[in-house]
Amino acid sequence: MINKRKVIVIGAGGHAKVVADIILKSGDELVGFLDDNTALPSQIIGYPYLGKIKHYEKYADECCFVIGIGSNSIRKKIAENMNANWYTAIHPSAQIAIDTVISEGTVVMANAVINTSAVIGKHCIINTCAVIEHDNIIGDYVHISPNVSLCGNVKIGDLTHIGAGATIKNNISICDDVIVGAGGIVVKNIKDNGVYIGVPVNRMDVK
Numbered sequence: 001m002i003n004k005r006k007v008i009v010i011g012a013g014g015h016a017k018v019v020a021d022i023i024l025k026s027g028d029e030l031v032g033f034l035d036d037n038t039a040l041p042s043q044i045i046g047y048p049y050l051g052k053i054k055h056y057e058k059y060a061d062e063c064c065f066v067i068g069i070g071s072n073s074i075r076k077k078i079a080e081n082m083n084a085n086w087y088t089a090i091h092p093s094a095q096i097a098i099d100t101v102i103s104e105g106t107v108v109m110a111n112a113v114i115n116t117s118a119v120i121g122k123h124c125i126i127n128t129c130a131v132i133e134h135d136n137i138i139g140d141y142v143h144i145s146p147n148v149s150l151c152g153n154v155k156i157g158d159l160t161h162i163g164a165g166a167t168i169k170n171n172i173s174i175c176d177d178v179i180v181g182a183g184g185i186v187v188k189n190i191k192d193n194g195v196y197i198g199v200p201v202n203r204m205d206v207k
């Protein structure tokens with residue numbers, strides 16, 4: 001029998017609770033939550049609030065960690081400041097092809113599909129019902145929101161956020177630090193960072 005892993009979630013908001021649910025559904029042990037908001041209740045979905053993130057070292061020998069925070073830049077900052085064993089959370093209902101690479105700390109949510117030869121970087125979020133088609137290359141600290149469709153051979157740079165329901169045409173590259181707004185359709189490569197919205201997307205004016 002495979003031993004249960006003991007897992008602590010960094011963060012304690014809505015996204016963290018979804019990550020916690022994946023840990024439990026995977027048959028692993030949810031030890032609790034670390035978060036810098038000390039006004040949190042003592043229990044979150046029935047599991048303990050363990051204190052500030054800096055206290056992680058107390059648990060580091062026996063636990064692994066996953067960051068349950070939606071902001072890409074905050075996940076990056078936390079990951080770079082912790083010397084930890086990272087847990088990769090994959091919901092049992094996700095459909096993952098046998099030859100995909102999913103790097104440490106990444107979270108794959110319910111009903112996501114990741115198809116053959118895709119490579120997913122570290123500490124990404126592949127959210128509920130997202131479709132990552134064959135041969136996609138996804139950087140680190142990326143968030144692919146619920147119901148996004150990435151067609152075949154798409155490349156997504158580090159720290160990029162693809163908003164809910166967006167569609168990215170096959171063979172498209174999107175550079176680092178881009179936000180594609182919810183519902184956007186991307187039909188041309190995006191080479192400059194910024195926020196892109198619409199059908200097809202255009203760059204939003206900088207305020």
Ligand SMILES: CC(C)(COP(=O)(O)OP(=O)(O)OC[C@H]1O[C@@H](n2cnc3c(N)ncnc32)[C@H](O)[C@@H]1OP(=O)(O)O)[C@@H](O)C(=O)NCCC(=O)NCCS
Nearest residue numbers: 127145146162163164179180181182183184195196197198
């Ligand atoms: C694109 C986005 C980042 C812009 O956020 P923002 O800078 O706060 O923009 P605002 O809400 O101030 O809207 C500014 C304008 O853009 C429009 N707009 C905002 N988001 C849009 C979108 N996705 N598509 C089309 N237009 C959009 C607004 O209607 C508004 O138009 P107006 O100036 O004519 O009134 C945000 O709306 C978005 O889509 N985020 C993705 C959210 C998401 O998918 N989350 C998933 C979590 S799991």
